[in-house]
Amino acid sequence: MVTERNWAGNYSYQAPRMARPSSVAELQDLVASAGKIRALGSRHSFNDIADTSGTLVVLDGLDAGISVDRQNMTVTVSGGTRYGTLAAELQCQGFALHNLASLPHISVAGAVATATHGSGDSNGNLATAVAALELATADGSVLTTRRGDADFAGMVVGLGALGIVSRLTLDIEPSFDIAQSVFEGLDWEQVLERFDEVMSSAYSVSLFTNWSGETVGQAWLKRRTDEAVRHTGWPEFLSGTPATDARHPLPGVSGSNCTQQLGVPGPWSGRLAHFRMEFTPSKGDELQSEYLIPREHAVEAIRTMRSLSEIVTPLLLVGEIRTIAADQLWLSPNYGRDGIGLHFTWRQNEPAVKAILPRLEAELAPFSARPHWGKLFHGCADSLAPLYPRFADFTALAGRLDPSEKFRNAFLDRRVFGR
Structure with a gap:
């Protein structure tokens, strides 16, 4: 039995074997000879999406070959x-x-x-x-x-x-270069009244909140220096106060392992992510969920979340709101629609988190919320399929490419194939 756990420590892989091929040819041999097989990435999924009853393949032994x-x-x-x-x-x-x-x-x-x-x-x-x-x-x-x-x-x-x-x-x-700045204490009503302006005010914008109170905890603006300033009031952003030293999304945690802030310009590679590559952003003692909502429902969905603060906030370390453009990838949560991501970084109390997910998903269902595939969520194939216009096309494609169901696992059976 593989004795590996995911990054958060909330899931132990059940696969009996693990392999690290050093070449694509070796990977091909492993796949051809396996009864069941799956790839295990960096273990940053919070559910059993990567597990298998056969062989787990880790690809970090392959030459990056960039x-x-x-x-x-x-x-x-x-x-x-x-x-x-x-x-x-x-x-x-x-x-x-x-x-x-x-x-x-x-x-x-x-x-x-x-x-x-x-x-x-x-x-x-x-x-x-x-x-x-x-x-x-x-x-x-x-x-x-x-x-x-x-x-x-x-x-x-x-x-x-x-x-x-x-x-x-x-x-x-x-x-390109990015200048990243953090603002604190933005008034919620101002943010919602000018939501499109807020989220378009920089190349990348994140709002951090615990869903309670009258203010947004932090707004992280990542501005491309080769673009015109998108908001005429930047950096005096709405009612927010500019941070004067490095901030972490979690209150009371040092910002030293976060990417450069304070408006200091520098390469995209050191600004677009929230956390530095050379540091571990946390001890992994957290859980995560995320739901992707069509952009036109953004303000109403956020108001719904604020109304649920009594049940959500006690279990939450921090929430994050981001925007994502539409695409045409069949099982992308942004298939066919611009959207916002409502992200939840939970305290590591999995029974309590799982207990509120059905209520959370029921409240977000009117907005056609699609869950992030790699995080904790409740819905199964019967509720997910209607959310994706090409869902049946995907299951048919899987049937053609994997007729022996070599790559199937318990996650796919529950969430995709409806078993």
Whole structure:
């Protein structure tokens, strides 16, 4: 039995075996000979999405092989490579990704497979940067698919159900600088009255709250220095007070392991994520959930969350609100719609958190809330399928690529295939 736990420590993997291939050929052999097999990324999922009753494959032994194609403005990298590693190399060569998630510690393939995102009105999630991917399919052969190919949009956010992604090609752009500033104590009513203006005031905006009280705890604005200031009052932002030293999203926690703030310009690779690659952002003693809401319902959904503060706040370390642009990836929570992410960083009390998730999801259901695939949520296939117009197309695609159900696991059976 594998004796591995996830980053948060709330889940112990049940797989009996773990393998670390050192080449794609070795990965192919593992997949071909396995009865059941799944890839395990950086263990930043909070549920059993990566587990299997067979072999867990860890791809961090593959050569990162970071290869920049300057003509096509893409970079190709192994699936197990972490975003922080990729970002540092791209910056050295004068290039950038369009966005990063809060943590640079997560693996590229794992983040893409679950549609993990950063923030920004015009920024799609990390999966939208994928121009091509290579995966080991059920018979051990390698399948390469590119943007524009049939079913490509169904394969990118694949939840590990279609094969094991060994390499990805991502869109890049010239490097840019970011100046990140934090404001505290924004009046909630002002924020909601001018919500679109607030969230469009910088390249990437995050609002941190515990959902109680009359003010937003913190607003993090990440402004591209090569763009005009988007808000005429910046940095005197609404009623907020500019922070005078580094802030952490959690009250009372040192901001020393967060990325550079105080409006000091610097490379995107050291600003777009919330946390520095060289530090562990916390001890992992937290749980997370997130729900993606259509943009047109943003203010009403936020008001709903504030009305639930009595049951949510006691279990919460911090909440975060971000914006994400629409995409056409079948199982992306932003398929076909611009949206906001309502993120919950919970105290590590899993029974209590799971007990309130049905109520939380029922309150957000009128807004067609889609959960983040890698975090804690309650809904199963019968409630999730109606939220995704291409859900049936995805299950059919999985049936074609994995007829022996080699990549299926308990998570997929509950959440996708309805067993």
